[in-house]
Amino acid sequence: MDIILVLAAGIATGTVLLFGTLGGIFSERSGVQNLGVEGMMLFGAMTAYSVTASTKNPWLGLLAGMFAAGLISQVHAFISITLQADQVVSGLSLNFLATGVSLVLGEGLNSIKGVPTLPFYTIPLLSQIPIIGRIFFTNQSVLVYFGYILFPLAWYFINHTRPGMHLRAVGEFPAAADSQGINVFFTRYLYVFIGGLLAGMAGATISLAVSPGWFAEKTSAGQGWIAVGLVIFAQWNPLRAAFGSYIFGTLRRLVLDIQGPNMIFSFPNPFFYNPYLAFFLKMLPYAFTVIVLIIGSHEATRKRIGSPAALGLPYIRGQRGL
């Protein structure tokens, strides 16, 4: 087992979580919690793969997947923003809807052969850096590189630009934002849409880059839910989100790869000699999500920061309070 290769694959897996988590951060920073990430990811993955299969153009597939997930996210936006329904229930129902629609429309996609993937690149100079170059910059999907660019941009956008400030205002104190002429409803619709776009991109990252293909529900295998957990762990901060996503991606990858060699660091590998132990390994990412949530919630309550104050509350014009 080449540890460098495992880490490199882990970064690619983590990119899926990164896009999903960033999408969740954008949506939740505007005050709308979206539990439909898993479903939107599946819908994005299915659409991206399907469009790529019929057009042979993975870029078109990527765009279609993002747009499809963005579109379906608007169901949640309409129900929770305009109809003021409970965001938890609405997000859950979006999840069912998107999953169901993906399964129906994705029927038979798995039998299609020869679907192209998005290109992989090795960055000329950066890949020469010892170790780091081989992990981060060698033979990675173009989307992985996009992820490196996206998370600092997202952090800068949210914390240091005017529209980012509007976004935070809408999520913290919508009534005040409204009185300053910011359109609360439009802003929330917009960022739920952006959350959908990113969830769709996460899905396309799975089906067109990390593990190409369409495997019904197993395509995303709970990664959308892990992303929802990572949003809380990241305390709604894109930089922490990147950290968490790459760690988790590596963990998920490690679980797959650890059964291969019969020796690890010159110790006999228990997972090689008893492959059934792998079932416990497979629990690890999920158990870690729970542990991370415990840590995250504890820190968040202690510091009293992070969670947008108006998260989960519908904004009704003219009412007192948030």
Add this chain to the structure above:
Amino acid sequence: MSDMEVNHQEKRRWKFPIHIEERVSEPPRWLSPLLSLLAVIFALLLGAALIAVKGGDPWRAYSHIAKSSFGSLGVFSDTLVKATPLILVGVACSLAFRMKIWNIGAEGQFFVGAFGASAVVLTPLLPLDAPRWQFIIAMALAGMTMGALWGLIPGLLKAKFGVNEIITTLMLNYIAVEWNNYFIYAIWSEGGFQMSRMFQKNAWLPRLTDYSKQFKIFSGLTTHMGLLFAIVVAVVVWFIIFKSKWGYEIRLIGDNPRAANYAGIGIGRNIVLVMMLSGAIAGLAGMSEIAGVVHRLQGAISPGYGFTGIIIAWLAELNPLAVIVVSILFGALILAGREIQPTGVPTMIQGVIMVCLIAARFFLRYQIIIGAREEE
């Protein structure tokens, strides 16, 4: 927050003679069930459109569902078999949702419940020739204990640390599946197959067909004792929610946690208790399925019962008795859905129903008034 602002009046002007107003008084009692019915009808129409887009014949699909689930006594009995676990998980979800505790983990609790019941037979905790009633009681207790444990973990985390229970219950679902897989593949595997041995007959729940000697009409009917469990549990939970002091506390916490706190109701304690009871009921569903239908532990024991239970609970408006009726309809959908192409149709219809249902709730708080506004 919006409930407290009843005396607020909207002052916006509308050009059209239709406008939407917040309701000042309680909506009429018939409105809520009517909205649910309309939501289901709308969802079925939407589902039909999607099936048609995919190239299927929606009306044949729907009439096929009706015929192959209510067409004769035999298939209706099969529908009841499918409805049995749904009633239990639906009741489990209703109980937790009453308190606005989002137990999305009924699926995992179902799996560990099945594991607990199987452990009684396969370990074995009872002698293999123990009488049937002992097996049934021990399996039910083991299933409920495992389910309660699976509910206790997220309950404690929520009560102690405020950890989001949606994600913890969901993560525990995945963990439960891997846990069962370990035992199916490694410990109880029979001859290298990914399933345990068949349980001996005295660990089976009695079925109607077992009494076909006394009652000819029961011949071939697979409805089992789990249905009785389910109905008893539904009635008991209905009683707890609507007629007991504890149920009053649960509903008060769900509607207004702040008021409940002022009234001296221990919210944390109730979260843990409700999650444990909810988990135990879902665990019983797993036991009933294992002992009544599958008769062995294997990987594929649930086509997503735990998730369907969430929708059933909402459609039944979190009323355990209504859950029974809704579960029978969903049992029909699942039973017939196995033969429908494409395979995702039942999941999709469930999703559409849920979305329409949530959207329709809007009209419980707002009313559409056609005609000119009186005050203007």
